[in-house]
Amino acid sequence: xxIQLGGWGRYxxxxxxxTTPDTPDAVSATLAALPxxxxxxxxxxxxxxxxxxxxxxxxxxxxxxxxxxxxxxTLTCEAGVLLGDITDALLPRGWFAPVTPGTRFVTVGxxxxxDVHGKNHHGAGxxxxxxxxxxxxxxxxxxxRASRDSEPELFAATCGGMGxxxxxxxxxFRLQRVETSRIRQxxxxxxxxxxxxxxFEASAASTYSVAWIDGLAGGARLGRSVVHLGExxxxxxxxxxxxxxxxxxxxxxxxxxxxxxxxxxLSWPTVKAFNELAYHLPxxxxxxxxxxxxxxxxxxxxxxxxxxxxxxxxxxxCVLPVAESPLGLRRLLEAIAAGGGASFLAVLKxxxxxxxxxxxxxxxxxxxxxxxxxxPANLALLARLDAITAEHGGRIYLTKDACTTPAAVAxxxxxxxxxxxxxxxxxLAGRIxxxxxxxxxx
Numbered sequence: 001x002x003i004q005l006g007g008w009g010r011y012x013x014x015x016x017x018x019t020t021p022d023t024p025d026a027v028s029a030t031l032a033a034l035p036x037x038x039x040x041x042x043x044x045x046x047x048x049x050x051x052x053x054x055x056x057x058x059x060x061x062x063x064x065x066x067x068x069x070x071x072x073x074t075l076t077c078e079a080g081v082l083l084g085d086i087t088d089a090l091l092p093r094g095w096f097a098p099v100t101p102g103t104r105f106v107t108v109g110x111x112x113x114x115d116v117h118g119k120n121h122h123g124a125g126x127x128x129x130x131x132x133x134x135x136x137x138x139x140x141x142x143x144x145r146a147s148r149d150s151e152p153e154l155f156a157a158t159c160g161g162m163g164x165x166x167x168x169x170x171x172x173f174r175l176q177r178v179e180t181s182r183i184r185q186x187x188x189x190x191x192x193x194x195x196x197x198x199x200f201e202a203s204a205a206s207t208y209s210v211a212w213i214d215g216l217a218g219g220a221r222l223g224r225s226v227v228h229l230g231e232x233x234x235x236x237x238x239x240x241x242x243x244x245x246x247x248x249x250x251x252x253x254x255x256x257x258x259x260x261x262x263x264x265x266l267s268w269p270t271v272k273a274f275n276e277l278a279y280h281l282p283x284x285x286x287x288x289x290x291x292x293x294x295x296x297x298x299x300x301x302x303x304x305x306x307x308x309x310x311x312x313x314x315x316x317x318c319v320l321p322v323a324e325s326p327l328g329l330r331r332l333l334e335a336i337a338a339g340g341g342a343s344f345l346a347v348l349k350x351x352x353x354x355x356x357x358x359x360x361x362x363x364x365x366x367x368x369x370x371x372x373x374x375x376p377a378n379l380a381l382l383a384r385l386d387a388i389t390a391e392h393g394g395r396i397y398l399t400k401d402a403c404t405t406p407a408a409v410a411x412x413x414x415x416x417x418x419x420x421x422x423x424x425x426x427x428l429a430g431r432i433x434x435x436x437x438x439x440x441x442x
Contacts, residue, residue: 001017001018002015002016002017002018003015003016003018004016005018005040005043005050005051005056006043006051006312007043007044007045007046007047007048007049007050007051007402008043008044008045008046008305009046009047009305009308009312009313009314009315009371009374009402010305010308010310010312010313010374011047011311011312011313011314011374011402012047012048012051012312012402012435013051013312014048014051014052014053014435015053016051016052016053016055016056017034017053017054017055017056018040018056018058019034019055019056019057019058020057020058020060020061021057021058021061021062022061023061023062024062024078024135024137024143024169024170027057027062027137027167027169028137028141028143030057031057031137031138031139031141031167031431032139032141034054034055034057035054035055035431036052036054036055036430036431036432036433037052037054037055037056037057037431037432037433038050038051038052038055038056038057038163038164038432038433038434038437039056039057039058039059039079039109039113039163039167039168040056040057040058040059040163041059041079041080041106041107041109041110041113042060042080042082042105042106042107042110044103044105044106044110045110045114045162045399045400046314046315046399046400046401046402047314047400047401047402047403047436048402048434048435048436048439049162049163049398049399049401049434049435049436049437050163050434051434051435051436052433052434052435053435054433057167058080059078059079059080059107059109059167059168059169060080061080062078062079062080062081062109062169063078063080063081063082063085064077064078064081065077065078065081065085065086065089066078066170068090070093072174073095073174073175073176073177074132074172074173074174074175075090075172075173075174075175076170076171076172077108077170077171077172078108078169078170079107079108079109079112079167079168079169079170079171080107080108080109081107081108082104082105082106082107083097083100083101083103083104083105083106083107083108083111084104084105086108086175087104090175091178091181091247091249091291092247094177094178094179094247095175095176095177095178096175096176096177096178096232096291097175097176098124098127098129098130098173098174098175098176099111099116099117099118099120099121099124099125099126099127099129099130100116100118100295101114101116101117101118102118102295102296102297102298102347103296103298103299104292104295104296104299105299108168108171108173109163109168109169109171111127112127112128112131112134112158112159112168112171113158113160113161113162113163113168114127114160114162114361114398114399115127115128115159115160115355115357115359115360115361115362116399117349117351117361117362117367118208118295119208119209119210119230119295119349120207120208120209121349121350121351121352121362122204122209122350122351122352123207123352124207124352125352125353125355125362126159126160126355126357126360126361126362127159127173128159128160128355128356128357128360129355129356130173130174130175131159131171131172131173132147132172132173132174133145133146133147133150133155133171133172134146134147134155134158134168134170134171135168135169135170135171136154136158136165136166136167136168136169137166137167137169138166138426138427138428139166139427139428139431139432140427143169144166146158146165153418153422154422154426156356156357156358157357157358157359157418157419157422157423158357159355159356159357159358159360160355160357160358160359160360160361160398161357161358161359161419162359162398162399162434162436162437162442163432163434164423164428164432164433164434164437164442165422165423165426165428165432166426166428166432167432178232179232179233179234179235179246180232180233180234180235180237180238180246180247181246181247181248181249181290181291182232182233182237182238182246182288182289182290182291183208183230183231183232183233183288183289183290183291183294183295184230184231184232184233184237184286184288185228185229185230185286185287185288185289185294186206186228186229186230186285186286187226187227187228187229187282187283187284187285187286187287188226188227188229188284189225189226189227189279189282189284190211190223190224190225190226190227191220191221191224192220192221192222192223192224193213193222193223193224193225193326193329193330193333194223194326195225196211196213196223196224196225196227196348197325197326197329197366199211199227200227200348200350200366201350203227203229204350206229206230206231207230207231207232208228208229208230208231208294209227209228209229209230209349209350210227210228210347210348210349211225211226211227211228211347211348211349212225212226212228212278212346212347212348213225213333213346213347213348213368214275214278214279214346215275215333215336215337215343215344215346215370216271216272216275216336216337216343217275217337218334218337218338222330222333222334222337223329223330223333224279225348226278226279226282228294230294233288237288238288249290249291249292250290250292252292252293252300254299254300254301254302255300255301255302256301256302256303257301257302257303257304257306257307258303258306259306260306260309260310261306261307261308261309262309263309263311263373266307266308266309266344266373271343271344274344275344278344298345308371308373308374309373311373311374311375312373312374313371313372313373313374314371314372314374314378314379314382314402314403315345315369315370315371315372315400316368316369316370316371316372316382316385316396316400317361317367317368317369317370317396317397317399317400318332318367318368318385318389318394318395318396318397319351319361319362319363319365319366319367319368319394319395319397320365320366320367320368320389320392320393320394321363321364321365321392321393321394322364322365322366324365324392324393324394325365325366325392327392328388328389328391328392328394329348329366329368331388331392332368332385332388332389333368335381335384335385335388336370336381336385339377339378339381339384343370343371343372344371345369345370345371346368346369346370346371347368347369347370348366348367348368349366349367350365350366351363351364351365351366351367352364358413358415358416358418358419358422359398359413359415359416359419359442361395361397361398361399363394363395365394367397369397369400374402379403382403382404383403386404386405386408389408389412390408390411390412394412395409395411395412395413396408396409396412398436398440401436401440404440405440406439406440406441409440409442416442419442420442423442
């Protein structure tokens with residue numbers, strides 16, 4: 001059945017032949033019947049990485065938790081299981097994801113393919129660092145289990161490989177123990193970029209750290225930010241009345257965006273006013289917060305991507321090495337402010353050492369992510385940001401990308417040719433393809 005699909009950014013879109021196998025075994029027959037195809041989880045990659053007009057294999061029905069070891073925290077599950085379902089099932093038993101992106105509406109297969117990182121990358125690494133193995137269905141019908149010990153190169157290509165190493169059908173990974181569902185949050189206000197970076201470096205021992213950053217502020221206020229640090233609260237830190245139910249979570253009544261907003265809703269004056277509130281409104285200091293709003297604030301608004309209107313939006317996320325970050329981030333923010341790109345969703349994080357995945361995004365340094373309406377002017381702005389990122393030795397996150405170039409990816413990912421060789425060796429090139437892989441010559 002052909003369906004009009006897009007990523008979370010709703011740009012670009014394509015009519016794709018979608019198949020939804022019921023079981024991992026059915027994936028093999030589905031794959032063999034298609035000339036070429038790409039797997040798709042819950043559609044939370046932003047651009048065209050899960051689009052292929054010839055064939056999209058949905059993991060929506062591969063959604064079973066298979067086993068859990070309460071002694072080690074090892075979960076085995078199918079690739080279509082949502083992170084939110086894992087949290088609902090295992091947080092009451094004292095377990096939480098070792099790494100989580102900014103939404104719980106992602107699948108395990110998508111987390112592997114993107115090698116997702118979170119607010120704790122500087123200490124915990126990315127998702128692949130906690131992954132034991134994956135089962136992959138290849139175009140020749142085989143199902144291979146890839147791990148650090150078995151098919152290690154295929155495993156390294158799969159973590160961050162954007163679904164281009166076969167269809168992930170099962171995975172096993174290790175969760176972390178927690179004592180409560182609460183986060184001890186510390187909020188700090190930084191008047192400029194230098195102050196924000198200073199807070200991150202001084203807070204290296206914090207488990208979680210993230211900053212909202214004002215993408216429109218210029219001059220002396222360039223890079224002004226609100227930094228949120230976080231720790232999992234211990235049982236003895238809860239109010240006495242809450243200790244009998246340490247994993248209780250406050251009921252959330254999500255809002256819904258029912259229509260596409262008009263273009264003027266995210267005009268420069270509107271976003272400017274929002275950013276003033278976002279900088280001045282949060283109370284600084286320490287407080288106890290529920291886990292969900294700390295990690296997943298945007299999940300409280302269903303369909304928030306419709307705020308950008310029918311044209312959709314693009315997210316630009318790059319990472320720069322530590323030494324290059326002060327100047328490189330300044331240049332990026334100056335270009336964004338000068339362009340009037342009107343981004344109100346802007347995030348800055350400190351990252352730790354690079355992962356083992358051949359196309360894994362993280363490197364030790366700082367990552368900046370910003371959303372922009374998909375207008376011609378903003379697409380041209382992203383090309384300028386690509387050039388600045390390259391000049392400072394950085395790279396672009398493929399999970400967020402919708403419009404970068406093969407040259408930019410080749411500069412940023414030194415193991416790209418090794419990744420291509422794995423694709424050739426396992427018969428994946430030409431059979432496991434996406435619009436992104438063709439555009440970027442992956």
